Amino acid sequence: MHRLALTKPDGRQLTLYARRPIDGALVAPSPFPEPLNASPHLRWHPLRGEWVTYAAYRQGRTFLPPPEYNPLAATVRADNPTEVPAGAWDVAVFDNRFPSLGVPPGGGEAPPALIVPTEPARGHCEVVVFTQDPGGALGRLPLDHIELLLQVWGERTERLGARPEIQYVLPFENRGAEVGVTLHHPHGQIYAYPVVPPVPARMQEVAAAHHATHGRGPLEMLIEAERAGGERIVYAGEHAVAFVPVCARYPYEVWVAPVRAVPGFAQLTPAERADLARALKTVLLKYDGLWQRPLPYLMAWYQAPTDGRPHPESHLHAQFYPPYRTRDRLKYLAGTEIAAGLFAMDALPEDKARELQQVEVTL
């Protein structure tokens, strides 16, 4: 992996990654001349016992720009800068101009004094450009390009997780207008949180209790059982696996994971990383092959917290949530899902797994 770290004119960081050496003379562009001046804050939710982050300046952020402007495409004309330079790179990571988390050097504005506890919204939000091809897709990248991305996610997690204020690093991709995506150039995001957020906190708690009882985490045991049965398996390699989980909460939900309970991207062996790339590409091609059109989804990668403590219960994996329940019907999250948190499924995971198994793909 080759990398080049640059600073944008507005002070934000840009790092380019490539399979081959990168020209050291590249310069980081920015569509924004002025330094970012954002001070999001957290408010405590006293009924749910969790933080909520407020960033009112984000209301002015980029929204479905006209097709002639793509801020994630390489800059062609210096008088019309985008977020990334032209040049031979494969993956680019830069600081989000509209962060929900992250305070400026010096601390920024003090959070407002309110009737609940408030804090500066420490943390960090990054954008990850998966490819220079605006019409491409993560699943159509070559395997060694996807392997590079897995390395990049590992490197970002290590760098962000090393900051004392960062407790959890979540790489994710929102794909498709159906999940609210405003820029269609293939890209994801990384949120680095100053707390372990509610969903991974709950999963860590459950996994730790399981590990204390069984000496292994729940995902390692589930993977063993899914592989033994095979009914819901979408990809089974030597080191990596993909399946519709027996407890899927979305009709086309799929999990992708290394077989070994690896805590995060940075701890994958090269052979594990290569097989995980094959598992990931297989799922993505099956998704797009299902109805011969790009399937929208939320993809989230769960890792161990970066709180400095050992987490033998953690097991790196992706959860994919596509919003469709059939070719032309969305699954809406409504009363029981949103208000109660108890998901109701009209489809059986076994049936949806069979549909995905029948989609043939070539890696």
Add this chain to the structure above:
Amino acid sequence: MHRLALTKPDGRQLTLYARRPIDGALVAPSPFPEPLNASPHLRWHPLRGEWVTYAAYRQGRTFLPPPEYNPLAATVRADNPTEVPAGAWDVAVFDNRFPSLGVPPGGGEAPPALIVPTEPARGHCEVVVFTQDPGGALGRLPLDHIELLLQVWGERTERLGARPEIQYVLPFENRGAEVGVTLHHPHGQIYAYPVVPPVPARMQEVAAAHHATHGRGPLEMLIEAERAGGERIVYAGEHAVAFVPVCARYPYEVWVAPVRAVPGFAQLTPAERADLARALKTVLLKYDGLWQRPLPYLMAWYQAPTDGRPHPESHLHAQFYPPYRTRDRLKYLAGTEIAAGLFAMDALPEDKARELQQVEVTL
């Protein structure tokens, strides 16, 4: 409150409620001649530590029926039965024909044997028809009709909660195509769960810890602080209050509650119920007045669990989640909300409260 309990030809229960006496000769219709034969099951999610319910037969349920057929309108012709009879009633409650929870008498089919624990999906799902007017709205009903509905929710909670298998009763309304609603006749639902579901379970846990420390629940203290400041108040009566909470997770989120920490609908005094109806109607009229069109929302009413234990920490209240962040932009739940559970807000609750305060309404 007057009530008439009936049984439909397919065995489902229908109860009619009215402010005036009901004709005892009314007969319960059903669009379905055959008894319901549904056996949903629960599967344990070993990573999240929660149940998911599966009801595959629901895929065939009613979906945006043609305008000439409204199953929630009163039956006009005996050869075209709907779910409710013609006659002088105000609110109707009947067993959902497509329940996510509820097993037939005798237990139904055994749940499948799988690699995670499974259970029959005990519980109960009801539909609540708010009015006979298919073009009406909850917020446009007269105050005494809304008071009747609050009584009905109380009665249903008491009846369902008295069943030994029911641990939690959640009345809610999904309103608008934007939240997936398939029938536009004003109606809500009641889910009666065999467990305290994840979201209320978390809120109960947080409230119990707060009550142990402060001698009061967190909502009672928050209401006191919101009323003292007034900045986010939408309705302030002697016994009931509505406000955009300081920790809102949706731009137009509003909570409606009695001032006193009443555990559930059935424990409201008549004066509290009357004022709660005024608070509820005020919020609903302000919502529809905001952009002079029906505002979609999810409305959920949280009460004490019906697990037979005392819950001094519980405080009846509604949380409203409208899916819009501006007049023409939806708020999508994506990476940080769905995958991490940490909500990011672009709008400040103080600004949204001001917008709602400025909408004038006449009760």
